Amino acid sequence: MTQAAADVSPRIAMNNTPENITSEIILLPGLCNDALWDPYSTWYTEDPQFGRCAERTVLLWAPCFLLWVCSPFYALVLKRRRYDPVPWSALAYTKVMVTGVVMAAAVVEGVWAGTGGYGSVTTADFLAPPILFVTYALYLSLLVGERRRGKRSSGLLWTYWLVAVTAGAPQLTTAVTTTSRQLPPLLVATFVVQYLGYVVLFVASSVNDVPSYLQRHAKTKNPSPEVDASFLNRFIFFYNIPLIWRGWRRPLVDHDLHDVLPKNSAETVYKAWRSSLDREEGRAWEGPKAPPVTVQTQAKVSVVRHILRQCYTIMLPPFILCLLLEAVSFLSPVLVGWLIGFMEDGEEPAWHGYLYAVLLFVVCQVRSLLKNSYLYGVLVTSVNVRTALMAAVYNKGNKHILYYRSLSLFVGPSALAGLAVIVILIPSSSRILSYTKTLQYNVMTLSDSRVKALSEIINGIKVLKLYAWEESFTERIKGIRDEELKLLKRLALCRSLSTFLFHSTPFLVSVWPFVYS
Known part of the structure; x- marks a missing residue:
């Protein structure tokens, strides 16, 4: 430990800052030659840098772990969608080719690690290429599955590339600006190629693909711009800017309002409700295999259970957003406390203050976006449930009216x-x-x-x-x-x-x- 670090660490330990939480060196002797977390080179310094161990393990594994955990659930969601293939476009070919390039870079990196490299290969270097290759292959399979099911923009894949770009930024900074650590040139080259691929794929995932055949012919006279909006566009509600601008310039009239999304129309919602209810009634009428001992009345179908079973796919995202919103809400007071401590101390490195300010701004913006998306999801879910129930009640009432009209034949x-x-x-x-x-x-x-x-x-x-x-x-x-x-x-x-x-x-x-x- 240097003299500067020794002078700084006792002072920082007395303040209400993140250093009080992580002030010890963490080692992974089975994976790396250096420390996984060294606060004296990462936090208690004017030139912060992550170690090679953290860059090759935690920062590399985090986006892969995210994709692996969410992929099974996302595959089930895709399976529920109807077969509606999206035609191949320039954007799709770009995604496939760039994915092939980053997979080739991972293979080259794996061959380099297998041959011993330059004598500085660790266990983390051996594990990184196969993990990345499997993750890229999983991404490619999800991309193909989305196109077969008519999914033009994916929130999961966009989030994965966002995390990958963010987690790879420290290693990119180290590879470009640091020369004292003598990183292997081939490792630097393969990582730079992969990181550039991350950026390209992140930008490509932020753009919506071309519509499928059924989607092109299902458009109404005045379709909503949300139909052709990408995940990022829908998340920040950017597709509403033309309508807001039009309403600011002049009062809105009826033809300025867009049509309801096809998936939220009363016809679509009631068809899904009726289909699911028929299956539920079939299960209820089947009853137990063994004959009951006592006489039972007609089996009843639980409407609440049926609503939860039908709408869980649209109710789950608002629920997850609500959890994230509550978690993010606790970060703002903590960051404000750290920023106040930084201003009162006056001896911490200047980049601490910039970091606190940027994190506070990002947390506030993320909280606002999560809250808006959560409220929008709750409103859409409630409207769909109300539409299904109203349509079911009106349908039953019309049937009863039809039955009553037949009584006139007897009267x-x-x-x-x-x-x-x-x-x-x-x-x-x-x-x-x-x-x-x-x-x-x-x-x-x-x-x-x-x-x-x-x-x-x-x-x-x-x-x-x-x-x-x-x-x-x-x-x-x-x-x-x-x-x-x-x-x-x-x-x-x-x-x-x-x-x-x-x-x-x-x-x-x-x-x-x-x-x-």
Whole structure:
């Protein structure tokens, strides 16, 4: 440990900074020749650098671990989608070719490690090439699977490349700016090639691919720009900028609003609901294989369980975003405390303050994006559930109406008596409703005139007292109020009559055919 590090470490240990958490050297003797984490070369210094062990293990394995863990769940999601292949485009060929280049670089790096390199090959150097090669192959298989299932932009693959670019930045800085460590030139060259591939693939993953055949022919007259938006575009809601700009320049009209997404339309939601409900009812009717001892009624289907089973794919992302949002919310106070400690100390390296400020800005922005995406996901989920339930209720109600209409065949001509009651009551109810609206308008007009007169009296109270005009103005206000009370009485009678007709119409329609017969 250098003298500068010895002078800095006791002082930093007394402050409320991250150094209090990690202040020991961590070694991995089975993987690396140097330390995995050395705070005196990473944090307690003016020139921070990660060691080669951390760059070849943690920073390299982290994005691979992310992709490996999420791939099985993502494969299940892709399996649920229908077969809708996306045609090959220049963007797709670019992704495949760049992936082939980084796989070739991993193979070259593996051959270099297998032949002994320049005598400085560690176990981590042996493990890195096969791990990277398998990860690239997994990415390529997911890319092909997405194209076969009509997935034009992937959130998982975009996140993977974002983490890979971020985690590879320290090693790139070390490879470009550091010469004292005498890194093997071939290792530096293969890493630079792979990192450039990371950047290209990250940019390519931020762009949406061409639509499939079914997606091209499923567009409506005024399709939503979200249909052709990439994952990054949807995550930051950038596709709404034209609509916001149009609304800022002039008031929006009906044709400015976009159509509902096909997957969120009532037809699509109800079809999925009906299909899933039919399968659920089939399982409920099957019952146990052995005959029950007691007599049982018709098996019931749990609507709540059915909603969870059908909507878990759209409910899971908002739930995950909510967890991430709560986790990120705890970081802001911690970073603010570290920044305050840095300002009070005044002896820490300057890059600590820049790091705290950048992290605080990034955390605030990520928290805002996660919150917006979470609220959007919750709203879409609630609307889809409500749409499915409303469509199911209306469908069942229409079936019951159809069943009831067949009763007229048994009632005979007497059913016309009930129809006559409906024909008479409908225009009567409409007339009463129209008269009620007129009375409401007149009542509001009289109320406004009364309030206006009272305001004039209050403003000119001195003049009224001077000329003794109190009685005349009192009679004026009283006359307006009496007329208002008359209209309120008529309005109450109309509402009572309308309520009576509303509740008595089904009874009259049902009873009158039997009275007539």
